[in-house]
Amino acid sequence: MWAAPAIIPYPLSKIAVEIESGNLDVAVEVLVNYCDIKFLRNIIDDWYTLDAFHKRKQLIEDAFFAHTNEKYTLSINALLPHIEGIITDWMYSNVEAGKIPWRQDSKTKIFGQIIMEGQLSSYSYNSIIKSTIQFITQGPVLETFKQWEQQVDNAFPNRHVIEHGKYIDELYTIENSIRLFLLLDTISYIIKK
Numbered sequence: 001m002w003a004a005p006a007i008i009p010y011p012l013s014k015i016a017v018e019i020e021s022g023n024l025d026v027a028v029e030v031l032v033n034y035c036d037i038k039f040l041r042n043i044i045d046d047w048y049t050l051d052a053f054h055k056r057k058q059l060i061e062d063a064f065f066a067h068t069n070e071k072y073t074l075s076i077n078a079l080l081p082h083i084e085g086i087i088t089d090w091m092y093s094n095v096e097a098g099k100i101p102w103r104q105d106s107k108t109k110i111f112g113q114i115i116m117e118g119q120l121s122s123y124s125y126n127s128i129i130k131s132t133i134q135f136i137t138q139g140p141v142l143e144t145f146k147q148w149e150q151q152v153d154n155a156f157p158n159r160h161v162i163e164h165g166k167y168i169d170e171l172y173t174i175e176n177s178i179r180l181f182l183l184l185d186t187i188s189y190i191i192k193k
Contacts, residue, residue: 002135003128004182005189006043007034028175035178037068043185050191052089053184056082064181072177076157079180083141083187084159087111090191104159105137115190125193132186141183 004012011034018027044064047053053060059078066074084104091100091111101107112133116126136142140153145160152161154170156179161168 001179002131002139002183002186004186005128006039006182006185007031010034031178032174035182040064040067040178040181043181047185047188050188051093052086052191053188055089056086060184067174067177067181070174072174073172075177076172076180077162079177079184080157080159080162083136083180083183084108086184086187105142108133108136108142115193121193128186129190132183132190135183 011030014030015027044060048057063075063078087108091107112129116129140156140158143158145158152158152168154168157171157176
């Protein structure tokens, strides 16, 4: 997991303790109970001041509707590609077009570098940026999917697995839908700072 500002210090600290203790079910329960519909509604409403989110408002609202109706296959499929889309839109608004790489991992790394170079930032803010960029580029989000039968980490939806149409029921959970909303919220937080 990355340092998601919406759940720092609590419940992220409690979730980390439960994971370290091997109590994964308890960690998921803490996340799901804390990040209820009201919580998600509040964080989503804060995104729309940013152009990259505002232009996706209908899609985000549809994904939220799906989430509130326990249709996690829909919320996850709707939101996952927009991690890349929002970062790419921000890049095209803030970087010369010819200097934007094609590959998502390269684009995300440069996004993080530009954000961190842009201003004097606190240690906490820099930690949020670094952990988020690392989670996207080195974690399950962009993990390479080369063989159809390979084992897949179901702790977070994998872009390649989902967008290539491999169906793994364990990816489509309430906690993974929440994690996607939290990752988008973190991207919003990073861009706004």
